[in-house]
Amino acid sequence: MDKLPANTGWHWVKQGFALFRQQPGGLSTLFLGYMFIMLLIGSVPLLGQLLPVILVPVFSIAFMQACNDIEQGKRISPKRLLIGFHKPVFAVLFTLGLLYLAMAALALGVSALADGGVFFKLLTGQIEPAAAKNSNLAGAVLLAMLVYIPGAMAFCFAAPLIYWQKMSLGKAIFFSFFAVLRALKAFIVFIMGWFGISVLLSQIVIIVFGRSDAAMMVMLPMSVMLTVMLHCSFYASYRQIFGAPQADAVPAPVPADKP
Numbered sequence: 346m347d348k349l350p351a352n353t354g355w356h357w358v359k360q361g362f363a364l365f366r367q368q369p370g371g372l373s374t375l376f377l378g379y380m381f382i383m384l385l386i387g388s389v390p391l392l393g394q395l396l397p398v399i400l401v402p403v404f405s406i407a408f409m410q411a412c413n414d415i416e417q418g419k420r421i422s423p424k425r426l427l428i429g430f431h432k433p434v435f436a437v438l439f440t441l442g443l444l445y446l447a448m449a450a451l452a453l454g455v456s457a458l459a460d461g462g463v464f465f466k467l468l469t470g471q472i473e474p475a476a477a478k479n480s481n482l483a484g485a486v487l488l489a490m491l492v493y494i495p496g497a498m499a500f501c502f503a504a505p506l507i508y509w510q511k512m513s514l515g516k517a518i519f520f521s522f523f524a525v526l527r528a529l530k531a532f533i534v535f536i537m538g539w540f541g542i543s544v545l546l547s548q549i550v551i552i553v554f555g556r557s558d559a560a561m562m563v564m565l566p567m568s569v570m571l572t573v574m575l576h577c578s579f580y581a582s583y584r585q586i587f588g589a590p591q592a593d594a595v596p597a598p599v600p601a602d603k604p
Contacts, residue, residue, distance in 0.1 A: 412581075457485070
């Protein structure tokens, strides 16, 4: 794959908006269904805090396939939410989720070297922000990012590579990392573009409605649409880097990693 110019990241953002405009209702319904399932899972004692993170790769396939459906001129079905649970790919995607959870835990654990765990307690709501002002939060965040960013690059495309290209877990992680690395400038623009859009729209809502209940009522559906459009943009990046998947790709047995 040739290195992509930085402005490609902005093209992915625009393509995400274009995909969303074709079936906004179907995509939003799919996302709301996902959120409802996450609320149900979150109510499970003990595992309810971990499963939503572990199942992210499983459910991410639903939104990727929904975007592919749009390109194929098909209507999005709510049943797409369950495609990541099909055998034999579910076991591999679930394992990928476990590895992602372990990577995130490692990043938070490393951050404790700088601030004694204050950053972790702040994220989990164990302490108030005011109690963390004298800690080395900047150093903790930096250490966490040094672990998390390479991990995020490795997991970025791993799920669709496992599902559509039938790659083994290790191979998918390997190809994902180097695909993002080769397109790093484009991804930086991609992230900055979405961050800028989110901040701009939030500020417009605050200017118009102030910090009121009305502003919250506007921001909630807006955040849903932006999240769905972000998924659409991510699909656009996958399609450009790895090519468009076949329509209604059926998972085949995923090869095991060779020792």
